[in-house]
Structure formats: structure tokens, C-alpha cells
Amino acid sequence: MSAPKTIYDKIWDTHLAHEAEDGTCLLYIDRHLVHEVTSPQAFEGLRMAGRKVHAPEKTIAVPDHNVPTTLDRVNGIDNEESRIQVEALDKNAKDFGIHYYPVSDVRQGIVHIVGPEQGWTLPGMTVVCGDSHTATHGAFGSLAHGIGTSEVEHVLATQTLIQKKSKNMKVEITGALRPGVTAKDITMTVIGKTGTAGGTGYVIEYCGQAIEALSMEGRMTVCNMAIEGGARAGLIAPDQKTFDYVKGRPHAPSGADWDKAMAYWATLFTDDDAHFDKVLTIKGEDIAPSVTWGTSPEDVLPIDAVVPAPEDFEGGKVAAVKRALDYMGLKAGMKLTDVKVDTVFIGSCTNGRIEDLRAAAAVLKGRKIKDGMRAMVVPGSGLVRAQAEEEGLADIFKDAGFEWRMAGCSMCLAMNPDQLAPGERCAATSNRNFEGRQGRGGRTHLLSPEMAAAAAITGHLTDIRTFEGTA
Amino acid sequence: MEKFDNVSGVAAPMPLINIDTDMIIPKQFLKTIKRSGLGVNLFDEMRYDDNGDEVADFVLNQPAYRNAQIIVAGDNFGCGSSREHAPWALKDFGISVVISTSFADIFYNNCFKNGILPVVLPKEAVDALMEDAGKGENARIAIDLENQTVSATDGTEFAFEVDAFKKHCLLNGLDDIGLTMQKVDAIATFEKTYSETMPWV
Numbered sequence: 206m207s208a209p210k211t212i213y214d215k216i217w218d219t220h221l222a223h224e225a226e227d228g229t230c231l232l233y234i235d236r237h238l239v240h241e242v243t244s245p246q247a248f249e250g251l252r253m254a255g256r257k258v259h260a261p262e263k264t265i266a267v268p269d270h271n272v273p274t275t276l277d278r279v280n281g282i283d284n285e286e287s288r289i290q291v292e293a294l295d296k297n298a299k300d301f302g303i304h305y306y307p308v309s310d311v312r313q314g315i316v317h318i319v320g321p322e323q324g325w326t327l328p329g330m331t332v333v334c335g336d337s338h339t340a341t342h343g344a345f346g347s348l349a350h351g352i353g354t355s356e357v358e359h360v361l362a363t364q365t366l367i368q369k370k371s372k373n374m375k376v377e378i379t380g381a382l383r384p385g386v387t388a389k390d391i392t393m394t395v396i397g398k399t400g401t402a403g404g405t406g407y408v409i410e411y412c413g414q415a416i417e418a419l420s421m422e423g424r425m426t427v428c429n430m431a432i433e434g435g436a437r438a439g440l441i442a443p444d445q446k447t448f449d450y451v452k453g454r455p456h457a458p459s460g461a462d463w464d465k466a467m468a469y470w471a472t473l474f475t476d477d478d479a480h481f482d483k484v485l486t487i488k489g490e491d492i493a494p495s496v497t498w499g500t501s502p503e504d505v506l507p508i509d510a511v512v513p514a515p516e517d518f519e520g521g522k523v524a525a526v527k528r529a530l531d532y533m534g535l536k537a538g539m540k541l542t543d544v545k546v547d548t549v550f551i552g553s554c555t556n557g558r559i560e561d562l563r564a565a566a567a568v569l570k571g572r573k574i575k576d577g578m579r580a581m582v583v584p585g586s587g588l589v590r591a592q593a594e595e596e597g598l599a600d601i602f603k604d605a606g607f608e609w610r611m612a613g614c615s616m617c618l619a620m621n622p623d624q625l626a627p628g629e630r631c632a633a634t635s636n637r638n639f640e641g642r643q644g645r646g647g648r649t650h651l652l653s654p655e656m657a658a659a660a661a662i663t664g665h666l667t668d669i670r671t672f673e674g675t676a
Numbered sequence: 677m678e679k680f681d682n683v684s685g686v687a688a689p690m691p692l693i694n695i696d697t698d699m700i701i702p703k704q705f706l707k708t709i710k711r712s713g714l715g716v717n718l719f720d721e722m723r724y725d726d727n728g729d730e731v732a733d734f735v736l737n738q739p740a741y742r743n744a745q746i747i748v749a750g751d752n753f754g755c756g757s758s759r760e761h762a763p764w765a766l767k768d769f770g771i772s773v774v775i776s777t778s779f780a781d782i783f784y785n786n787c788f789k790n791g792i793l794p795v796v797l798p799k800e801a802v803d804a805l806m807e808d809a810g811k812g813e814n815a816r817i818a819i820d821l822e823n824q825t826v827s828a829t830d831g832t833e834f835a836f837e838v839d840a841f842k843k844h845c846l847l848n849g850l851d852d853i854g855l856t857m858q859k860v861d862a863i864a865t866f867e868k869t870y871s872e873t874m875p876w877v
Contacts, residue, residue, distance in 0.1 A: 458876030
């Protein structure tokens with residue numbers, strides 16, 4: 206009998222292509238996702254060295270960060286630098302013969318939404334991308350993480366990555382969630398407890414009844430923000446929900462291959478008594494609808510709390526909180542539900558899937574956003590957008606006063622024209638509230654799609670539990 | 677990649693914790709298709725005001741630190757995005773070493789690909805070096821990668837750990853891809869077995 210293993214241990218062992226005497230490992234990569242911002246220098250490196258893409262059939266590219274989300278984008282991209290970057294990806298995809306979903310393709314969208322949607326992401330795989338939110342794909346029980354551009358070039362050239370194994374961390378969410386509490390609240394609450402460096406050096410396995418109860422979309426939301434807790438990756442054991450989600454997708458296996466795949470996927474669980482180097486357990490019923498108040502994803506509190514004071518913290522965090530409150534224009538002691546917002550952004554690889562749009566639309570149905578509110582929905586992919594239109598969600602958003610946009614990363618990182626002005630305050634379903642993230646001087650509060658929709662209506666951060674009661 | 681040489685010079689103190697890659701190089705500068713030229717925009721939103729003028733009290737704008745080769749930073753430096761533009765911007769500015777109690781994983785790896793040494797030291801050591809760095813031109817911090825030590829101005833030495841392979845690559849300016857290409861047979865052998873057992877991948 207070999208020693209009990211975690212899912213991470215198993216995927217690692219399966220993909221270990223070479224181990225040097227000093228312990229340096231080459232990990233084989235099953236799927237390499239590519240976008241326009243972190244890849245041009247990597248392709249240029251290949252050209253200069255006269256190298257080819259080692260496994261073009263395992264390499265999938267889609268432009269997402271720079272693309273405008275307005276309907277007129279069919280006419281091209283105005284910003285010259287953005288246009289050049291997207292055109293470079295068009296050319297690189299063609300020259301190197303990799304799979305490609307151009308801006309004009311209905312399947313285009315955020316790379317982390319397109320991958321699962323098209324069946325590229327499968328259980329037990331290794332998935333990398335030059336993007337930290339690659340952790341999203343861990344929801345399928347795959348080992349998925351972000352890499353830098355030099356590593357993008359390394360994977361393009363060799364289909365492997367030089368790696369040292371991470372440690373194992375277990376995050377267990379027991380019991381059931383209370384009404385109004387979502388996958389976003391789980392993942393933000395975890396980061397609030399671990400801090401943004403708490404996961405550094407680890408791969409997190411999320412487990413427990415509350416995780417098992419989540420849909421695949423919810424699991425992707427949870428894993429997506431593993432990186433915000435510093436973890437290399439986050440993953441969840443695949444189960445029947447995973448297999449049902451995958452089956453029939455364009456690049457999922459079928460026939461005899463499906464049966465073979467299922468036999469492998471059935472081994473993707475953590476053995477009893479497998480060793481975890483770190484364990485965090487949270488009761489599902491203790492998780493509240495949450496919101497960030499500062500400029501780090503660890504600055505998170507239940508929506509019914511008040512803005513903390515710098516002296517509530519210790520060490521370097523005191524100065525950081527002072528700076529954050531100043532940047533955010535907030536005073537200690539203020540109720541979070543009294544914080545007025547100017548803008549609401551629903552979208553991103555964290556919360557831009559169909560289930561997120563359904564949840565937001567359920568809150569908005571028959572209601573109007575507050576006068577003067579700027580509100581936009583940016584579906585995570587063209588297919589999410591089409592489905593939302595078919596289900597009537599788009600009409601609910603438009604009737605409420607939201608702008609109904611085309612797919613892309615949009616205001617999550619504001620590389621395209623969707624940006625905040627200095628001092629503009631935004632309730633956002635995205636993943637980072639860093640200074641300047643959504644535009645220089647912009648102020649970001651992270652929250653769930655439901656709470657974002659409620660804030661659009663009331664004009665301030667809103668407790669979804671009481672909002673529903675008084676509708 | 678250039679070989680990493682020992683560094684001795686002025687270190688800029690940045691005691692703020694959680695300095696993220698959006699701070700190091702804001703997204704508007706990620707639209708480049710090159711690796712070079714990002715130094716002028718390093719820490720752009722902290723370094724320049726809304727009119728594009730220098731913020732006088734920002735550390736890298738102060739006369740003593742304008743040519744700093746080292747940064748001593750608060751905990752969890754480089755968290756957030758995987759953008760390699762962060763180490764590109766640091767290197768382009770002239771920074772070869774960043775010292776902190778901890779680094780975010782992806783940023784840490786990205787540094788080594790670009791001739792930057794991230795040094796992890798215990799809090800007491802970082803505090804001492806931070807204080808030393810605060811003395812501006814009157815301080816000189818020295819990093820010896822071969823011997824894995826950082827020396828403060830007064831000669832106090834702090835030993836640090838670094839992965840042997842990463843150290844070897846930095847010291848010799850080795851290209852990872854070239855090294856991995858030497859193992860092409862091992863990869864081919866792996867792929868053959870793998871494609872037989874996992875034909876759907």
C-alpha cells in the first residue's frame with residue numbers, strides 16, 4: 206500500500222514527466238490557455254529562438270482583457286495599443302496553429318469561462334495560463350494555476366513547467382449556508398480568515414458539505430479567488446455534478462474515451478488519512494453575506510458590520526489600514542450599509558457565469574436602479590450572453606437600467622475603456638479591490654452578484670437578507 | 677538572461693505590506709508587446725500625481741533613492757496578478773534585489789526568470805534592514821548570492837535560503853527553456869505512455 210494521498214498529490218504524480226536529482230521537477234501540462242496581455246513576449250521569444258509550439262492541440266487562445274464590451278466593437282478597437290495586442294494574438298494563434306476564439310466568435314469570452322464552457326477543462330488535468338485567476342479551473346478537480354510570461358514561453362516550447370511541489374491545505378466548509386449567502390461569500394470569508402498570504406506555498410482543497418452543495422458555477426467562484434489567499438491553486442474533488450457539467454461539451458471525451466476518463470476521474474479523491482500541512486474549518490452557518498471595505502481582498506467583513514479602525518489591527522496592517530481608509534474615503538465606525546456607491550459592475554471570471562446573472566436578475570426583476578447609478582453587466586462569454594438573452598435575463602437587466610454588454614474582462618481590471626474615475630465608488634462582483642484596480646483613484650467594494658444588484662437599486666451597500674424582506 | 681552579480685548599494689525602504697503587482701505596474705502599461713521600457717512607470721500611481729508630476733515624498737523620487745538597486749519591503753510583496761511586467765518594470769528601473777519577509781508565489785518565480793533575486797528573511801532581519809535603508813545614501817546593503825548572505829551597513833550578516841536550482845540559473849544567467857529542451861527525450865517518453873493511458877487529453 207502506498208501512502209494515502211490528496212487529490213493534489215495524485216495529479217502531481219500522474220503529471221511528473223521528469224525529476225532531477227536536486228528535486229527539480231518537470232510537470233506535464235494538459236491545457237495551456239492563452240490571452241493577449243501576457244503572451245506576446247512569449248511568442249516573440251519562440252520566434253527569436255526558432256522554436257515551435259510543442260503541443261498546439263493543447264493550447265487555446267482567446268482575447269479578453271483588452272477587448273471593448275460595447276456593441277460597436279465589431280468596428281474594431283479604438284485604442285491603438287489594445288488593438289495591436291489583440292492583433293498580435295490573432296497572428297500568433299494563426300502562425301503557431303493553436304485553437305483560437307477571436308473577438309468576432311460567439312464563443313469568445315473570459316479565458317477562464319471559455320475553457321470550462323468548451324470542455325477544455327477536465328477533471329484531473331494540469332491547466333495553466335498567464336493569469337493568476339487560472340485557479341478557477343480547480344473547480345473541476347484539476348490542478349490549475351497562473352504563470353508568468355517566461356513560463357508561458359516555457360510551456361509553449363516544452364509543454365512542461367519547472368516546479369517544486371507545494372504543500373497541502375484543507376479548507377472545509379461544514380454544514381449548510383444560510384439564505385442570502387453565496388459561493389462568493391464563502392471564498393471572501395476564507396480570505397478574511399487566512400489573509401492574502403495565508404495560502405502562500407499551498408494548494409488548497411476545498412471540501413465539506415457546503416462546498417459539495419454548490420453548483421459548478423459556485424465552485425468556480427470559490428476556486429477563482431484561491432489566489433487572493435496566496436495559494437498556488439485551489440481545487441475541489443470532482444463528483445456527479447462535475448461529470449454532468451462536462452459531458453457533451455465540444456472538447457469533452459465521448460464514447461470509449463469517456464468511459465476511460467471516468468475510470469480515471471473516479472480516482473480523484475483525497476484518501477482517508479491523507480496528510481494536510483494546514484487545515485481551516487469554517488461552519489457554513491457562520492458565513493454572512495460579505496463585502497470588502499479596504500484595498501486588499503483580506504479586508505472583508507459581514508455586510509452588517511462597521512468599518513474598522515487602524516488600531517483594531519497589529520503590526521504592518523495598522524499603517525496599511527490607515528492608508529486604505531484614506532484611499533477608500535471611509536471613516537472607522539461607519540456602517541457598511543451606509544456606504545453609498547456610484548457604480549455597479551456585474552461580471553468577471555469570478556461572477557460572470559449564467560448562474561451569477563440569474564441570481565442578480567432575480568433581485569432586479571421588476572425593479573429600477575437608483576437615479577444616477579451607473580450599472581453594467583458584462584457576461585463572461587458570448588455564450589453566457591446568448592443564454593441570458595434566451596432566458597429573458599437581458600431584458601430584466603435592461604429594464605432595470607443596466608447596460609447590457611459584450612463579453613470580456615472589462616471593469617474587473619479596466620484595461621479596456623470600462624474604468625472608474627478618481628473617487629468613483631463601485632460595488633463589483635470581481636476579485637480585486639487593490640488601489641487603482643478599476644481605474645486610477647477608483648474605489649472598489651467586492652461582493653456577490655445578489656448584493657451588487659441590491660446596491661444598484663438602493664444606491665448603497667445593502668444587506669441582501671433584509672433587502673429581500675422589505676422588497 | 678544576464679548573470680546575477682553581487683549587489684552593494686542603496687536600498688529603498690517600502691514598509692507597506694501587501695504591495696501588489698497592480699501597484700508595481702498598473703494595468704494601463706500592460707498593453708505593450710515588449711519586455712523593456714517599463715521602468716519609468718514602476719509604481720506609477722504612487723510615484724506620479726494626477727498631472728503626471730512626481731510625488732516628492734514617494735521613496736524612489738527622493739534624491740537618495742533615485743538609483744536604488746534594492747528594495748526592502750513589507751510582508752507579502754508582489755501579491756495579486758501574475759503579470760511578469762512587474763519584475764520587468766523593477767529590472768528596467770534598476771532593481772536587482774527585493775528583500776521581504778514573504779513574497780507572493782507567482783511574483784517570486786517571475787523574479788528569477790528576469791535576473792532579480794527576491795530574498796526572504798525573518799521579520800527582525802527585515803526590520804533591521806528597513807531601518808538601515810531609511811538612512812539613504814549613508815547606508816549600503818550588500819547581497820552575496822553565492823554565499824547567500826545580506827549585509828547591513830554595520831556589517832551585520834543575515835543568511836537567507838534559496839532553491840539550489842534557481843540560484844544556479846541566476847548565477848549563471850541560464851535560460852530555463854534551453855535546460856528543459858535537453859530533457860526532450862524524457863518528455864517524449866512520458867508523452868508516449870501518457871497518451872496511451874489518457875487518450876482523451
